[in-house]
Amino acid sequence: MVRLILDSSTGSYPVIIGSSLNRELRAVVTRLDPTGVAIVTDSNVRPWAVKVAKTIKRAGLKTAIHVVPVGERSKSMSQLHEVLAFLERQRIDRGGCVIAVGGGRVGDLAGFAAAVWQRGVRLVTVPTNLLAMVDSSIGGKTGINGTRSKNAIGAFWQPSAVVSDLACLETLPAADYRDAFAEVVKYAVAMDRGLFDLLQKERPRLLAADRAMLERVVFRCVAAKALIVAKDEREKGPRAILNYGHTAGHALEAATGFRISHGRAVAFGMRVAARIALSMDLCSKRLVESQDALLTAYGLPDKAPRVDPSRLLSAIPRDKKARRGKVAWVLPRRLGHADFGHAVPSALVRRIVTRALA
Ligand SMILES: NC(=O)c1ccc[n+]([C@@H]2O[C@H](COP(=O)([O-])OP(=O)(O)OC[C@H]3O[C@@H](n4cnc5c(N)ncnc54)[C@H](O)[C@@H]3O)[C@@H](O)[C@H]2O)c1
Ligand SMILES: [Zn+2]
Incomplete structure (x- = not known):
C-alpha cells in the first residue's frame, strides 16, 4: 500500500493506493466524523459500492446507495437532480459526506453534487477503473455536460480522500x-x-x-x-x-x-x-x-x-x-x-x- 498526501488550496488530502483497502477506507471516513454518508455509484459497479457501504456500516455510520445509469448520459442535469434529491432524502447536511464509487463519470457527477449540495459537502472518491485511478480522481475537476457541450457545468472541488483499491480492477473489462x-x-x-x-x-x-x-x-x-x-x-x-x-x-x-x-x-x-x-x-x-x-x-x-x-x-x-x-x-x-x-x-x-x- 502507498499513501500520498496532496496539497490543494482548500487543504491537503490523502490518496491511498493498494489492494483490499476496507480498513483504510473505514479509517478515512471515521476521521471525517460525518453526520451522514451517501454513496453514489453506477449499475456496473454497484457490487463495489455495496462493499463500501458494509465498510461504512461497520464503522457505526448509517449510509445508503444511489445508483445512476451507466454511460455519459449520467453526467446530465436530470441525473444531478436525482443525486441531489437522494442527498436530501438522506438528510445530508453540511457535516455530511458523499462517497463516489465508480469511474470518471460517477466521480464527475457525484463530485459536482458534493460541490453544490449545501454549498459543498465532503467528498471521498473510490475510483474503480484504471482511468479514474490515474486521472479523473485527481485534480478536483467535477462536473456534468451541458445540453451541447461536454463538462460545461462544473466546479473545482477537491476530495477529502481518494481510496484506489486495485481489487476493483478484477471486474474491469x-x-x-x-x-x-x-x-x-x-x-x-x-x-x-x-x-x-x-x-x-x-x-x-x-x-x-x-x-x-x-x-x-x-x-x-x-x-x-x-x-x-x-x-x-x-x-x-x-x-x-x-x-x-x-x-x-x-x-x-x-x-x-x-x-x-x-x-x-x-x-x-x-x-x-x-x-x-x-x-x-x-x-x-x-x-x-x-x-x-x-x-x-x-x-x-x-x-x-x-x-x-x-x-x-x-x-x-x-x-x-x-x-x-x-x-x-x-x-x-x-x-x-x-x-x-x-x-x-x-x-x-x-x-x-x-x-x-x-
Ligand atoms: N474530472 C477529471 O479530471 C476528468 C479527467 C478525465 C476524464 N474525466 C471524465 O471521465 C469520464 C470518463 O471516465 P470513465 O471512462 O472512467 O467513465 P465511467 O465512469 O463511465 O466508466 C467507464 C465504464 O467502466 C465501468 N466500470 C468502472 N469500474 C469498473 C469495474 N471495476 N468493473 C467493471 N466495470 C467498471 C463503468 O460502469 C462504465 O461503464 C468522462 O466523462 C470524462 O469527461 C474527468
Ligand atoms: Zn484523457
Whole structure:
C-alpha cells in the first residue's frame, strides 16, 4: 500500500493506493466524523459500492446507495437532480459526506453534487477503473455536460480522500484496462522518464494486472498529475501539459461520433503530436519510435478508424483548449518532457493527420 498526501488550496488530502483497502477506507471516513454518508455509484459497479457501504456500516455510520445509469448520459442535469434529491432524502447536511464509487463519470457527477449540495459537502472518491485511478480522481475537476457541450457545468472541488483499491480492477473489462494505459503512457512521455522505462521493462506484469507493479505505476501517475495540479489548480497554464495527445485525440473522438474509446483516441493523438514535434525539429525520431513501440506493446495499435481527415481537422479548433481559434499544442521534446503552447502551421497538421489516418 502507498499513501500520498496532496496539497490543494482548500487543504491537503490523502490518496491511498493498494489492494483490499476496507480498513483504510473505514479509517478515512471515521476521521471525517460525518453526520451522514451517501454513496453514489453506477449499475456496473454497484457490487463495489455495496462493499463500501458494509465498510461504512461497520464503522457505526448509517449510509445508503444511489445508483445512476451507466454511460455519459449520467453526467446530465436530470441525473444531478436525482443525486441531489437522494442527498436530501438522506438528510445530508453540511457535516455530511458523499462517497463516489465508480469511474470518471460517477466521480464527475457525484463530485459536482458534493460541490453544490449545501454549498459543498465532503467528498471521498473510490475510483474503480484504471482511468479514474490515474486521472479523473485527481485534480478536483467535477462536473456534468451541458445540453451541447461536454463538462460545461462544473466546479473545482477537491476530495477529502481518494481510496484506489486495485481489487476493483478484477471486474474491469480487459479492453478498458488496456485502453487506460494510453493515459499512463501520456504521463510517461510528457512528464516521467522513469515511468516510461518501468512501462517498457514490466510490460508482462502490468498487462497481467500484477498488483504490486500496478501500485507503483498508479502512484507515479498520481504523483505526476498532482505535481502539475499543485502548480495550476485552476487550469490557467501549466496544467495544459496533461492535455498531451488530447488535441488530435478529442478531435478523433468527435469525428468518430465517440465510437472510439478515449484511450485509443489519446494514443492516436500522441502519435500525431510526436510526429508534429519531429517535423518541427523539436524532438528526435527515436522518441517517436519509442513512443510508437510502447503504445503498440500495450495493445494501442496505430490503426485509426476510417475517418475523413477533413472531419477530424475541422473538429480541432472546437477543442475547449483552443483560444480564439488558435490551438496551443502540447508537444514532446524528449522522453519524460513535453511543453505546451506551440502554434503549429495548419498545413503541417493536415499533412500529419492525413498520413496518420491513411
Ligand atoms: N474530472 C477529471 O479530471 C476528468 C479527467 C478525465 C476524464 N474525466 C471524465 O471521465 C469520464 C470518463 O471516465 P470513465 O471512462 O472512467 O467513465 P465511467 O465512469 O463511465 O466508466 C467507464 C465504464 O467502466 C465501468 N466500470 C468502472 N469500474 C469498473 C469495474 N471495476 N468493473 C467493471 N466495470 C467498471 C463503468 O460502469 C462504465 O461503464 C468522462 O466523462 C470524462 O469527461 C474527468
Ligand atoms: Zn484523457
